[in-house]
Amino acid sequence: MSEPVALTKITVIQKDTANKIREAYIDGFNEPLLFGVHGGVKQFYGVNPDVEYPSTLDHIVSAAGG
Numbered sequence: 536m537s538e539p540v541a542l543t544k545i546t547v548i549q550k551d552t553a554n555k556i557r558e559a560y561i562d563g564f565n566e567p568l569l570f571g572v573h574g575g576v577k578q579f580y581g582v583n584p585d586v587e588y589p590s591t592l593d594h595i596v597s598a599a600g601g
Contacts, residue, residue, distance in 0.1 A: 554584035568594070 544562035555577075558567040571588030572580055 551584070554582050555580055556584065556586075556588060570594070 546560045548558045548560070548567075550556045550558055555570075555572045557570045559570060560567045569588045570591050571584060571586070572582060572590055573587035576590045576592075577583060577587065
């Protein structure tokens with residue numbers, strides 16, 4: 536079995552559970568990534584946050600398509 540090329544240390548903090556807002560701290564980066572809801576996703580969860588952030592699915596799609 537080959538050795539891993541890289542391991543990433545990530546800490547996710549629930550900032551506002553009512554509005555689905557989370558911060559992800561990735562080792563080696565100073566600023567967190569903010570995750571939340573917008574558009575149809577916020578309608579699905581029945582929330583209306585003051586600030587809309589990309590969902591986790593948005594980040595996955597952009598990483599795969601980038």
